[in-house]
Amino acid sequence: MTADLKTEAKGMVLEVKSLPTLPKVLDKVTQLLENEESSIEDIARVIATDQVLSAKVLKMVNSPIYGFPGRIGTVQHALVLLGFNVIKGIIISTSVFDMMVKAMEGLWEHSIGCAMACSCIARRAGFKDPEEYSVAGLLHDLGKVVMAVQLPELEERVSAAVKEKDLSYLQAEKETMGFGHDRINAWLADNWRLPPNLKEGMSYHHKPHQAPLYPDMAAVLHIGDFLVRVYEFGYSGDDQVPYLRPEAMKQLGFKTADLEAVMDDLGRELTEVADLTFG
Amino acid sequence: MLRASWPADVLEWTVFERARTAIETLFNEPPDLLVVDHNLPDMSGAQVASLVKSENVYRQLPVMLCLTPDDLSGGLDFGQVECDDFLMAPYDQDTVNARICLTLARASRSLDANPLTKLPGNTSIIQRIQDAIDRSENFALAYLDLDYFKAFNDKYGFSRGDEVLMMTARVIVNIIRGFSGVKTFVGHVGGDDFVFIVPPELAEDACRRIIKSFDDIVPHFYDADDRKQGFIRSTDRQGWVRDFPLMAVSIAVVLNQGGRLNHYGEASAIAMSLKKKAKETPTSNYVLDRREHPAS
Numbered sequence: 336m337t338a339d340l341k342t343e344a345k346g347m348v349l350e351v352k353s354l355p356t357l358p359k360v361l362d363k364v365t366q367l368l369e370n371e372e373s374s375i376e377d378i379a380r381v382i383a384t385d386q387v388l389s390a391k392v393l394k395m396v397n398s399p400i401y402g403f404p405g406r407i408g409t410v411q412h413a414l415v416l417l418g419f420n421v422i423k424g425i426i427i428s429t430s431v432f433d434m435m436v437k438a439m440e441g442l443w444e445h446s447i448g449c450a451m452a453c454s455c456i457a458r459r460a461g462f463k464d465p466e467e468y469s470v471a472g473l474l475h476d477l478g479k480v481v482m483a484v485q486l487p488e489l490e491e492r493v494s495a496a497v498k499e500k501d502l503s504y505l506q507a508e509k510e511t512m513g514f515g516h517d518r519i520n521a522w523l524a525d526n527w528r529l530p531p532n533l534k535e536g537m538s539y540h541h542k543p544h545q546a547p548l549y550p551d552m553a554a555v556l557h558i559g560d561f562l563v564r565v566y567e568f569g570y571s572g573d574d575q576v577p578y579l580r581p582e583a584m585k586q587l588g589f590k591t592a593d594l595e596a597v598m599d600d601l602g603r604e605l606t607e608v609a610d611l612t613f614g
Numbered sequence: 615m616l617r618a619s620w621p622a623d624v625l626e627w628t629v630f631e632r633a634r635t636a637i638e639t640l641f642n643e644p645p646d647l648l649v650v651d652h653n654l655p656d657m658s659g660a661q662v663a664s665l666v667k668s669e670n671v672y673r674q675l676p677v678m679l680c681l682t683p684d685d686l687s688g689g690l691d692f693g694q695v696e697c698d699d700f701l702m703a704p705y706d707q708d709t710v711n712a713r714i715c716l717t718l719a720r721a722s723r724s725l726d727a728n729p730l731t732k733l734p735g736n737t738s739i740i741q742r743i744q745d746a747i748d749r750s751e752n753f754a755l756a757y758l759d760l761d762y763f764k765a766f767n768d769k770y771g772f773s774r775g776d777e778v779l780m781m782t783a784r785v786i787v788n789i790i791r792g793f794s795g796v797k798t799f800v801g802h803v804g805g806d807d808f809v810f811i812v813p814p815e816l817a818e819d820a821c822r823r824i825i826k827s828f829d830d831i832v833p834h835f836y837d838a839d840d841r842k843q844g845f846i847r848s849t850d851r852q853g854w855v856r857d858f859p860l861m862a863v864s865i866a867v868v869l870n871q872g873g874r875l876n877h878y879g880e881a882s883a884i885a886m887s888l889k890k891k892a893k894e895t896p897t898s899n900y901v902l903d904r905r906e907h908p909a910s
Contacts, residue, residue, distance in 0.1 A: 371794055402730075402780035406834050415827045416781065418788035530834070 341514055347485045348519055349526050354480060357443055358431045360385040368423055378422065379411040386446045386473050387480060391425050392417060393470070394527035404528040409466045442480065444569025446473050448605060452559035455600045460555070460587045468555045471536030475556055476571055478519030478537075479504075497573045504572035505541055517541055544582035554586035562598065568605050616649070619711050633657040640666055644675055647718055649701070651680040660695040667696040676721040678714070680705075730776055731783035733802035739809050742799050743878045746811065750873040751797075754817035757885040758786065758824070758865045760806040761896065765858035769848045770837075778835050778861065779806060782828065786810055789823045814869050821865050821900035828863050829898050836860065864892035865900035 363381045367373040382388045389410050396413040397404050407413050414422060453472030457465040483490045489512055496507035508515040517538045524534035532549045539546040539553035540560055546553035561579045563569065584594070616627050628645070630636035633654045640648065648666065652659035663677045679697040681690070686702075699717045701710055726735040734742075746753050760782065767775035783802060790798045790810050799811040812820050833841045840846045845857045866888035868881050875881050884903055892901040 375788075375792070401784065403777040403835070406777065406781075407831070408834065412827075412831050412834070415788060415831070416784040418784070418791060 340512060344486060344489070344512065345522050348481055348522055351481050351485050353430050354387040354484060355439060356385055356387045356429050356431060357436060357439065360388065361426065361429060361431060364388070364426055368426060375414045376411065379414050383410040383473065384447055386477055388429065389470060389473055390477055391429065393529055395421065395425065397528040405530050408530040408533050409470055411466065438483070439480070441570030442476060445563060445571040446476055447608065448563035448566065448568040449473070449475055449559045451604050451608065452562045452601050453555050455597045456555045456558055459593055459597050462551065467532060468552065471533050471552060471556055472559050474533065474537055475540050475560060476516060477523060478516030479572060481523060482516065482519060494572070503575040503577070543580060543586065550586050554583040557583040562601060566602070566605060615705060615707065615710065619707065633662050637665065644672055647676050647678065647714065649678045649680065652685050663696045674721070674725050676717050678717055728802040728804065730779060731802045733783055733800055735801065736803060739801035739803065740878050742811065743881060747870065747875050747878065752814055752871045753811050754814045754867050754869050755881050755885065756810050756817065756821065756865050756867045757889060758808045758810065758863055761862040761864055761893065762858045763806040763861055765846060765848045766861055769846050774835065778832065781831060781835065782808065785827045785831065786824055789820060789827065814871060817867050817869070817902065821867065825863055825898040825900065832861050859896045862896065862898040864889060866892050867900060867902045869903060
């Protein structure tokens, strides 16, 4: 029964054609594209605040059409390689789902917050490409969006279980479906040929100690997800206080002082972002 | 019917009754287009087509096959028959004319494109540069190639090498096209050699942007451990084990201002000598040739 549900769900998930985007992000990108003075960097900055648009450009640039699948992991690089015409095409074919905007806003904030947290953590850990950790943070709950679009009935049952049984979203997913959004993320990342480090971040952020190839990435995401929940920035489906795995801290060589330093940075950045987007 | 459609100085037709007599002429003086009846007395049109196309020198010659409805219902396998288009009897003048124009246009479009990047190749590049010289346009002509590409190819294999070439082509094209409202051109000479043309005042900006994007992106094409250590260990032409830095771009830019250049060959000769200078450093860089006139 569970195996059947999983196969069926995987099929539905991978059939996803259009994902909802927040109208304000879409409007901003459209404005930038209409202005001849806009640079790729300007556009990248806005697209990198939206998990659906980011996922779309990364999916496209890593498709076999361009000839380098699995290589490109940042929005900025994706846009340089795609060019203005293709970006315009992606924007034109992106839909706004009005009815989902409310439900998505919390998840959108949570995802941006997590992206910022991951970037702070990666910098603190001294990693070379903080943008890649940031992208993985942005996409770490993409499976939840896809599920809401492709499997709305299952999604409702999961949300109901969160409320009725006081479970975390992941626990509720596992109880209702037998698998979580981390698994959905892995299906999507494989199907869209995203780089292997992004895939591992997206599919191991709840179990960083099991990440086989990119344990750094999984550890950064795990801590990032934890911190953004501690700050109660956005809403990712439940009000649970997650468990911070000590293995993740150990993986990065983090002490409590490192975490505090990251929290200071993150707190400042979150305030700025809140002013900018919701003020 | 074919002769009636175009004046002889636009399209000149040579007609043969039998295939065998035509083939020698086809090989010696290949035409721009071959229209062949499928039902010839001595061979089938498909045989003529495959005879011509089996030799790579003639592969690009567009071939149109004249068919009857019976030929089609007899089940022609276009996976096997090496023609580029067909005409169907009974012939309608307008359709035949349009089909011939379309086939010629399609052939000229695909003829010179680089099979990997689909960018225009040498013939188009030379034509484009010579045109600009003939019109005394001011332009900057840039030759770009990759440093340490061979070492990368040798270590990772040519399909990984092709990935890098595809990436390089995308970077150049998008940055050059990003300059809106000016005349630009991007071509692929072959291998890791590319060419682009921009107005002289944009040349340095274009070089800087290409270098920035290329240097940012290229590390992702290496395996994680090589990327981390910042070089690859590979065997050079003499059989020595050597360390090669990550790939970089070298760009040599020739400026044509005030009708300084007379011929395409001058541009490429100047560029080649500049390139040596650009290659002296292992990192990405560009060299601009600012001399006003060869004589001054």
